[in-house]
Amino acid sequence: MMLMTSPGALCIAGNPDQQLVNALKTLAAGGTPVVLVSNHPQPPWSAAAFAGTNVHFIQRRGRQSGRVVMEQAAQLGVAPHELFVLASSAEDMRMGKNGGAILIAGGWSQDPDVKSLGIHVAHAAELVQTLQLIDGWKGKWWFTATAPTYGVRALADLSGKYVEAEQQQFAARITHAAKQGGVGLNPLLAVAVRSLMGDQVHTVRNQFWGVYPSSSSNNTDQEVLSDFSHRLRTTLGRYQMARRDTPLFIRHHPSTKRSKAPGANREDPTEQIRTIHLNPVYEGSVHGRHVYVIDDCTTYGLSFGVAAAFLRKAGAASVTGIALGKFGNRLSRFDIELKSDPFRPVNDFAFRGHHTFGNPGDVTAQQDLRSLLP
Incomplete structure (x- = not known):
């Protein structure tokens, strides 16, 4: 699986959340591709936090189109719905929806559109648990x-x-x-x-x-x-x-x-x-x-x-x-x-x-x- 998000989604009340940062590092170290995507250059705090890790950053103007999600899925050789997007803003949500990924809402978001999403995680540990659960289930029916x-x-x-x-x-x-x-x-x-x-x-x-x-x-x-x-x-x-x-x-x-x-x-x-x-x-x-x-x-x-x-x-x-x-x-x-x-x-x-x-x-x-x- 792959997790995609934005630097802003890792911030709570405007400040980077160290537990979320650590969770992404752990996922990446365990072999899960993790990609941060933004319309803007990478923030200095993000560059410093993920230096030397397998968490990658992509600047992509118009990321809301979802094309970057489809490109990453094609590189992995999987369908877009095999990817997950952690969303805390309307831009994150549109990137995931338009790209065909599974959306996970950060419970710390104040955006009403994000709050309306179905799968919510309240904190970093719940994000990791949810990803493991979804990735472990291969989409079957009884x-x-x-x-x-x-x-x-x-x-x-x-x-x-x-x-x-x-x-x-x-x-x-x-x-x-x-x-x-x-x-x-x-x-x-x-x-x-x-x-x-x-x-x-x-x-x-x-x-x-x-x-x-x-x-x-x-x-x-x-x-x-x-x-x-x-x-x-x-x-x-x-x-x-x-x-x-x-x-x-x-x-x-x-x-x-x-x-x-x-x-x-x-x-x-x-x-x-x-x-x-x-x-x-x-x-x-x-x-x-x-x-x-x-x-x-x-x-x-x-x-x-x-x-x-x-x-x-x-x-x-x-x-x-x-x-x-x-x-x-x-x-x-x-x-x-x-x-x-x-x-x-x-x-x-x-x-x-x-x-x-x-x-x-x-x-x-x-x-x-x-x-x-x-």
């Missing part, structure tokens, strides 16, 4: 399935009831982070970004991102997954999505929480269809777009099937469901056709059944993920 109407990706295997204690503990940590948020979301975000960039999602034009609503959503967009989705898409690029506080889906009536309803048919989409609709604010915004819908966990895939039916009725070019975790091996593709306006409550629809995707999980990916997120 589960991948693609059908003509929509696709599904799941990051982790959450099946834990009948397996060893280590897997049960791993599944519990992932589930807790997905539902409760907090610091546990940052590692999940880092590996999810890596997997999505491995799928070249960051190169897809006309994207739109949203979250599938919980069974009792109050439609304020304040759920943990909403924050995760905003952080995810801002890390990947400047893509349109459901605005903060204005969700893509409206839950106009509470629905039964399927996982806690003994005897309920969890493969019948009727209740889900009749209790949600697309937010009328986005009429005209979804048509022709590639929509990504985030959900925390999935077992049967019903949420993604329902979401896809609404979005395809609204004219979406494609729909991809992304789950942080998947339970069991019963995830299915649902064949649902809406026959009325998806931006209003729906009662007229046809459900033609479901078909198990049947794809086996990637055991190697799961073993790697467990080793990275102990």
